[in-house]
């Protein structure tokens with residue numbers, strides 16, 4: 001007899017896990033199905049030479065008590081259990097350039113952000129202040145970022161159509177400051193002629209409010225959410241790749257997994273790439289305009305990451321990230337790189353550890369990489385069941401790119417090579433296979449200020465009991481995906497009801513009396 005659930009969530013990325021936690025807390029009979037052997041999607045970590053690496057969570061914002069992500073995580077029952085390290089208050093991100101010894105800081109706290117940056121651009125103080133003010137203002141117009149249940153922003157084209165490059169240019173004419181203000185755009189795969197200002201503001205402002213690293217990696221977010229789901233009676237299963245939908249009379253009746261199991265539910269939530277979700281719907285007739293809307297959506301750029309393991313006690317731990325560029329033009333030009341100039345910029349981050357603050361075990365460097373650079377190997381797969389060797393050519397490609405990246409890194413961190421024990425690499429194919437995104441895109445669908453609604457994807461689909469969640473629905477990032485998941489759940493629970501619960505969340509209520517935290521709090 002096939003098992004039947006109230007809600008089946010397909011995919012255990014952050015969006016899927018947040019949805020499952022909410023419904024489990026609300027008393028629904030919930031099941032999560034994950035194709036991989038590790039839960040969490042981009043929250044996954046991996047270990048090489050005893051060094052823990054994050055794949056998609058270098059840092060998180062908004063986690064100070066009372067801030068927005070803290071309150072969402074508080075409701076979910078995980079905020080006070082996360083092991084976090086606050087990043088450097090006066091410069092959690094540094095934007096740097098070849099041939100310029102200055103390290104331009106992004107500081108925590110609005111006034112501090114303006115003050116620290118103004119030290120490098122004293123004559124631009126008013127412009128920096130104005131830019132920060134505009135970021136705050138636009139965040140305020142997104143109700144769920146201030147934990148409010150109003151529903152007004154989705155269709156406001158004045159907000160959605162404003163470009164970040166235009167806002168920066170309106171605040172300063174100083175070319176270096178323009179580059180610095182845009183310098184963290186790897187966080188949202190920024191495009192000068194497309195990226196809306198709200199994408200920048202929602203991503204960056206939460207870090208300015210407070211910036212944190214996960215001690216020993218972001219995988220703890222997935223583990224804690226799964227613990228909550230199970231505590232509330234939900235089930236979470238791995239090695240369960242969803243391969244087929246059974247749709248009848250406009251309803252998803254059942255889904256099948258690769259191992260031959262079938263699951264029935266009243267409602268289904270897909271955390272799988274929306275294009276892959278369409279593939280699963282198969283030939284069932286749904287409105288062509290809807291299908292085209294998803295099929296034609298532009299995927300965000302993919303990435304190349306270099307994971308460096310250091311020899312013990314050789315490389316000091318840096319409690320900040322670097323966004324480094326060859327020059328000012330590379331800040332926006334990086335994404336349209338010419339292969340001969342790659343990489344025009346990169347981001348460097350280190351893992352926080354519990355036992356040692358002085359030395360770094362390793363460092364992650366990531367930059368853009370187009371899918372077509374690895375297309376030659378696209379028919380090889382690196383799947384759970386079959387870790388197929390992609391071949392000599394691919395290994396050579398990775399080595400060549402590693403060498404180029406190390407040469408670039410040496411410019412900013414002279415002598416770095418001498419500290420290296422080993423290097424590992426991920427490419428767009430890695431993300432394609434582990435996350436299941438079409439071309440290994442980093443952040444879901446591109447948001448385009450020129451066509452604000454073109455890539456807007458609501459959580460409701462044309463199949464009545466199938467909802468979408470994840471980074472292509474609304475926003476990417478830990479905060480963005482959490483809020484997207486709340487919007488998905490609100491479709492069934494009601495936004496006012498759910499936001500009421502989130503705002504009134506009380507950690508003690510969600511604990512059992514024999515939980516150590518309960519004992520600490522009472």
Ligand SMILES: Cc1cc2nc3c(=O)[nH]c(=O)nc-3n(C[C@H](O)[C@H](O)[C@H](O)COP(=O)(O)OP(=O)(O)OC[C@H]3O[C@@H](n4cnc5c(N)ncnc54)[C@H](O)[C@@H]3O)c2cc1C
Nearest residue numbers: 011013014015035041042056058059242436470471477478
């Ligand atoms: C390189 C990189 C760096 C990043 N850095 C940061 C950062 O520092 N801070 C930040 O806030 N955000 C960062 N992000 C973004 C953030 O990690 C993502 O926005 C977020 O984790 C995506 O969550 P999601 O819910 O969309 O799920 P995803 O992570 O996309 O997960 C989808 C899940 O579905 C599963 N799945 C797919 N197909 C199937 C199937 N057929 N059956 C069953 N399961 C399936 C996958 O295995 C996966 O577990 C980064 C992302 C990348 C790529």
